[in-house]
Amino acid sequence: MVDYGVFRSGFPDSPNFPFLKTLGLRSIIYLCPEPYPEANMKFLNANGIRLFQFGIEGSKEPFVNIPEDLIRDALKLVLDARNRPLLIHCKRGKHRTGCLVGCLRKLQNWCLSTIFDEYLRYAADKARVADQRFMEQFDISSLKQLPSSFSYSNS
Incomplete structure (x- = not known):
């Protein structure tokens, strides 16, 4: 769990569907460009879950x-309470998902070292400096203030 009503994972397969159903999801944010599998779409349709797809290419290239x-x-979708509970995922839940969650953490006023610690917990030895640089440089000023339903760090 990222925060109340916000979850993250790697790509869900059919054995994960019963658990996902218990979360009462309204939305899924899928961060990969590949089409969503038919079996997953059937699950979403049967459970009234909306799919928001952002075709972010996965890349190991540093630049x-x-x-x-x-x-x-x-992030705007994550912040909109009408979309929660929601699941954020890419293929493995490490890089693209980690960047989105890291940018949410900036909105929550987390310090960069804590954001990077969380990113590293998921990415482990696959961590990318480019992802961390992206999170560090991401400008949150154009986003609305964090809704009160989210936790906020006072540090």
Whole structure:
């Protein structure tokens, strides 16, 4: 769990569907460009879950830019209470998901070292300096104030 009503994971498969159903999801934010599998779409449709897809390419290249506009648009969905509970995922739940969650943490006023610690817990030895640089440089000023339903760090 990222915060109240916000979850993260790697790509859910059919064995995960019963657990996902217990979360009462309203939305899924999918951060990959590949089409969502038919079995997953059937599950979403059967359970009234909306899919929001942001086609962010996965890249191991150090100078490939993460599209800031897509992360910003995805964050707006996360902040909108009408979309929660929601699940954020990419393929493994590490890099693209980690960047989106890291940018949410900036909105929650987390210090960078704590944001990076959380990112590293998921990415482990696959951590990318480019992801951390992106989170550090991401400008949150154009986003609305954090809704009161989210936790907020006073540090």
